[in-house]
Amino acid sequence: xxxxxxxxxxxxxxxxxxxxxxxxxxxxxxxxxxxxxxxxxxxxxxxxxxxxxxxxxxxxxxxxxxxxxxxxxxxxxxxxxxxxxxxxxxxxxxxxxxxxxxxxxxxxxxx
Amino acid sequence: xxxxxxxxxxxxxxxxxxxxxxxxxxxxxxxxxxxxxxxxxxxxxxxxxxxxxxxxxxxxxxxxxxxxxxxxxxxxxxxxxxxxxxxxxxxxxxxxxxxxxxxxxxxxxxxxx
Numbered sequence: 064x065x066x067x068x069x070x071x072x073x074x075x076x077x078x079x080x081x082x083x084x085x086x087x088x089x090x091x092x093x094x095x096x097x098x099x100x101x102x103x104x105x106x107x108x109x110x111x112x113x114x115x116x117x118x119x120x121x122x123x124x125x126x127x128x129x130x131x132x133x134x135x136x137x138x139x140x141x142x143x144x145x146x147x148x149x150x151x152x153x154x155x156x157x158x159x160x161x162x163x164x165x166x167x168x169x170x171x172x173x174x
Numbered sequence: 175x176x177x178x179x180x181x182x183x184x185x186x187x188x189x190x191x192x193x194x195x196x197x198x199x200x201x202x203x204x205x206x207x208x209x210x211x212x213x214x215x216x217x218x219x220x221x222x223x224x225x226x227x228x229x230x231x232x233x234x235x236x237x238x239x240x241x242x243x244x245x246x247x248x249x250x251x252x253x254x255x256x257x258x259x260x261x262x263x264x265x266x267x268x269x270x271x272x273x274x275x276x277x278x279x280x281x282x283x284x285x286x287x
Contacts, residue, residue, distance in 0.1 A: 107278045159230070
């Protein structure tokens with residue numbers, strides 16, 4: 064079945080550091096891929112998405128490219144801020160509208 | 175304000191006592207879904223619904239029931255809760271299936287003793 068594997072955390076960075084959170088997937092067909100973010104005490108919010116190979120999703124300085132050849136969707140940001148501290152989830156949507164999420168990666172950014 | 179609401183937000187109950195967690199959305203979304211969040215496991219989908227009277231099992235449906243009699247509501251029913259159902263539950267809705275942006279409710283923290 065479909066599955067998502069993402070980099071284990073926690074990740075601690077200094078402000079303005081470069082961020083990469085790795086995500087790989089296994090799926091039949093052509094899934095859509097997502098990054099969701101969860102701030103403390105809240106539900107998840109969509110950060111970015113990509114629906115086909117080579118698409119790049121971007122939002123708030125975050126980017127991820129749908130790589131079919133490596134079945135990956137790594138999240139990157141060039142310069143993180145303290146306000147980026149949160150838990151990040153990679154997810155995929157299958158052909159029959161089922162969803163699979165990764166385990167989540169907790170990011171802490173220190174001033 | 176466009177939102178997904180869940181009730182209750184917190185619930186402590188005992189094994190075997192039937193309970194219902196309500197979920198309602200005011201965005202006229204067709205797709206609704208329930209997830210549970212457990213440490214180290216991320217979110218796992220319990221059930222989802224593409225429209226009224228249409229529901230499908232997700233990854234972990236055992237021990238749960240759902241119904242979709244109206245477009246805006248998608249209650250989660252635990253007919254005989256057990257301690258392994260202690261978890262944080264999220265309801266979500268989307269306008270275009272799971273491909274679209276899902277809007278999440280604030281979560282319901284359930285403890286089964």
